[in-house]
Amino acid sequence: MKQKDVICVVCPNSCAITVKQMPDGKLLMEGQGCKRGEQYASDEFLAPKRTLATTVRIKGAFIPLLPVRSSVPVPKERLNDILDLLARIEVQAPFKCGSVVVQNVLGLGADIIATRTLGVDTCAKVACELR
Amino acid sequence: MMQKETDVAVIGGGPAGLAAAIEANKGGCSVTIIERDDGLGGILQQCIHPGFGLHEFKEELAGPEYAQRYIDMLGETKVDVMLGTMVLDMTPKKEILAINEQGVVKVQAKAIVLAMGCRERTRGAIKIPGYRPTGVYTAGTAQRFVNIEGFMPGTRYVILGSGDIGMIMARRLTWEGAKVEAVVEIMSYPSGLIRNKVQCLDDFGIPLYLSHTVVRVHGKDRVTGITIARVDENWKMVPGTEIFFSCDTLLLSVGLIPENEVSRKAGIRLARTNGPEVNQFLQTNVEGVFACGNVLQVHDLVDNVAIEAKRAGAMAAMYATGIRLPSINSPDAVPLVAGRGIGYVLPIKVNTGVDLALASRIGPVNVSLRVKRPVDDVYVRVKNGAKEVYKKFFKHLRPSEMVIFELSAAALNAIDKAQPIEAYLEPKPAKELSEAKVA
Numbered sequence: 001m002k003q004k005d006v007i008c009v010v011c012p013n014s015c016a017i018t019v020k021q022m023p024d025g026k027l028l029m030e031g032q033g034c035k036r037g038e039q040y041a042s043d044e045f046l047a048p049k050r051t052l053a054t055t056v057r058i059k060g061a062f063i064p065l066l067p068v069r070s071s072v073p074v075p076k077e078r079l080n081d082i083l084d085l086l087a088r089i090e091v092q093a094p095f096k097c098g099s100v101v102v103q104n105v106l107g108l109g110a111d112i113i114a115t116r117t118l119g120v121d122t123c124a125k126v127a128c129e130l131r
Numbered sequence: 132m133m134q135k136e137t138d139v140a141v142i143g144g145g146p147a148g149l150a151a152a153i154e155a156n157k158g159g160c161s162v163t164i165i166e167r168d169d170g171l172g173g174i175l176q177q178c179i180h181p182g183f184g185l186h187e188f189k190e191e192l193a194g195p196e197y198a199q200r201y202i203d204m205l206g207e208t209k210v211d212v213m214l215g216t217m218v219l220d221m222t223p224k225k226e227i228l229a230i231n232e233q234g235v236v237k238v239q240a241k242a243i244v245l246a247m248g249c250r251e252r253t254r255g256a257i258k259i260p261g262y263r264p265t266g267v268y269t270a271g272t273a274q275r276f277v278n279i280e281g282f283m284p285g286t287r288y289v290i291l292g293s294g295d296i297g298m299i300m301a302r303r304l305t306w307e308g309a310k311v312e313a314v315v316e317i318m319s320y321p322s323g324l325i326r327n328k329v330q331c332l333d334d335f336g337i338p339l340y341l342s343h344t345v346v347r348v349h350g351k352d353r354v355t356g357i358t359i360a361r362v363d364e365n366w367k368m369v370p371g372t373e374i375f376f377s378c379d380t381l382l383l384s385v386g387l388i389p390e391n392e393v394s395r396k397a398g399i400r401l402a403r404t405n406g407p408e409v410n411q412f413l414q415t416n417v418e419g420v421f422a423c424g425n426v427l428q429v430h431d432l433v434d435n436v437a438i439e440a441k442r443a444g445a446m447a448a449m450y451a452t453g454i455r456l457p458s459i460n461s462p463d464a465v466p467l468v469a470g471r472g473i474g475y476v477l478p479i480k481v482n483t484g485v486d487l488a489l490a491s492r493i494g495p496v497n498v499s500l501r502v503k504r505p506v507d508d509v510y511v512r513v514k515n516g517a518k519e520v521y522k523k524f525f526k527h528l529r530p531s532e533m534v535i536f537e538l539s540a541a542a543l544n545a546i547d548k549a550q551p552i553e554a555y556l557e558p559k560p561a562k563e564l565s566e567a568k569v570a
């Protein structure tokens with residue numbers, strides 16, 4: 001029987017939930033304070049996901065890195081594969097916040113999007129251009 | 132010398148400064164933001180992890196993304212932005228002295244919003260014995276190196292302090308291929324959010340040593356290792372509990388402190404927290420000077436920064452257009468004090484007897500506080516003499532989570548000026564608790 005201790009992070013109560021899987025696949029839970037925690041613990045047990053936030057190299061901007069994130073959470077066990085892929089990527093300025101760097105990364109259904117606008121000059125200029 | 136006049140001057144262009152400026156502009160004022168950096172957004176530009184703006188935008192944005200939303204909103208206003216301009220001095224007459232590439236700049240304002248943010252504490256480091264080798268950084272400096280400038284300060288790390296920045300950096304460094312040996316916390320509980328402990332430490336099997344501290348930094352030119360040890364209740368090292376970690380870098384995440392050098396020069400009184408003393412209008416003891424964001428109190432959620440800053444911006448606009456707001460120096464200002472179990476509470480004073488028309492325009496008073504240490508099953512109570520002003524039950528409270536609530540205008544009008552208002556914690560009686568469980 002598989003068992004896992006999960007600390008719920010949905011609200012500040014931080015319930016310590018123990019999840020057990022029965023031979024028939026059903027999940028047994030103990031310690032959850034509410035329904036939302038049940039959902040969280042079941043996701044954590046069956047298929048934990050995380051939003052990935054990191055950087056990729058950028059050419060021609062006033063700083064060498066463009067911050068990016070996954071548009072939706074991705075499976076936790078694939079984070080390293082995505083990081084390996086992003087380590088090999090370099091983009092060219094200008095880049096606008098929200099635009100896609102990698103579409104449907106590794107077929108996981110999430111895009112990698114820029115989280116900052118970087119112009120070709122200083123960001124002082126970007127701020128002006130945006131006006 | 133360049134000279135400039137403006138209704139409202141905002142010092143600092145981080146999230147607090149941006150939100151305050153937009154709001155002051157809505158109030159019909161000419162507004163100028165003065166920012167020392169080359170871009171807007173403040174510290175958010177280096178906080179590339181998600182988790183910002185959940186309340187306001189119902190989305191988990193990364194720090195720069197959140198900043199961009201505000202920069203875009205600012206772009207639709209006529210707010211004037213002076214980048215690369217550092218404020219050096221300020222007078223009670225609201226004359227600001229700054230420098231930039233063109234030289235000295237003088238800005239005469241009718242009202243000022245302080246939004247300079249905070250800086251990292253390093254004091255904890257001073258007491259650590261050993262040489263002062265290369266390889267000791269504050270966590271925020273390392274965050275800037277890794278996320279903006281693109282280099283890693285080391286390969287194997289020990290992090291002192293379990294603040295959010297330290298824990299978030301533990302994950303970031305691990306993702307960048309470094310090894311984080313341990314996070315070491317002198318308190319018996321993590322000082323950052325539980326969410327960050329789970330997702331930044333537990334996810335990667337990074338051990339958190341509670342009630343431990345760094346007792347020695349090894350290495351002469353470069354850090355070669357760190358020795359930690361357990362501490363007792365009085366923070367005295369327990370001999371024989373030393374653990375050695377081989378590493379090349381020590382990061383310090385031992386807290387933030389409001390940045391108020393400039394405020395002090397204008398005669399602004401600072402509270403014990405190093406933030407300015409303010410009343411419910413966020414007005415300091417110098418009339419027409421307001422404070423918000425991390426320069427006032429260190430926030431953990433940028434959403435709360437924005438709410439506070441909007442209020443400060445609105446108040447500054449009112450002041451600049453000739454509406455006099457009650458002063459913290461007035462005899463009508465009643466102290467709001469931190470009682471049992473409370474670390475600090477803001478505002479420092481609450482003005483009573485506020486003109487009704489003004490009070491209704493301003494809305495309820497926001498109170499924010501932090502508890503001293505983690506507690507379960509308590510009431511947060513606010514009393515004025517024997518009179519109850521506020522009472523609410525909390526299942527869990529932690530110092531890392533700020534408590535914010537409103538006091539109504541009606542409650543304030545009933546305040547007895549002769550007595551202070553006190554916020555304190557009261558444990559819920561065991562009887563009520565067991566009854567609650569049955570129910």
Ligand SMILES: Cc1cc2nc3c(=O)[nH]c(=O)nc-3n(C[C@H](O)[C@H](O)[C@H](O)COP(=O)(O)OP(=O)(O)OC[C@H]3O[C@@H](n4cnc5c(N)ncnc54)[C@H](O)[C@@H]3O)c2cc1C
Nearest residue numbers: 143144145146147166167173174217218247248271424425
């Ligand atoms: C190093 C560090 C890392 C942080 N990381 C996180 C994190 O990971 N997650 C999180 O939720 N919160 C984090 N925070 C908290 C975060 O700062 C707040 O949520 C929020 O950014 C505060 O906004 P602010 O506008 O008050 O301050 P800031 O964002 O700090 O903005 C202040 C601005 O004022 C400018 N300024 C200061 N003095 C002057 C002067 N004399 N003249 C002109 N301009 C001046 C500064 O350059 C800066 O741009 C961090 C804070 C620090 C210090």
Ligand code: SF4
Nearest residue numbers: 008011014015033037
């Ligand atoms: S289980 Fe419910 S009450 Fe407990 S932490 Fe999760 S969301 Fe909060």
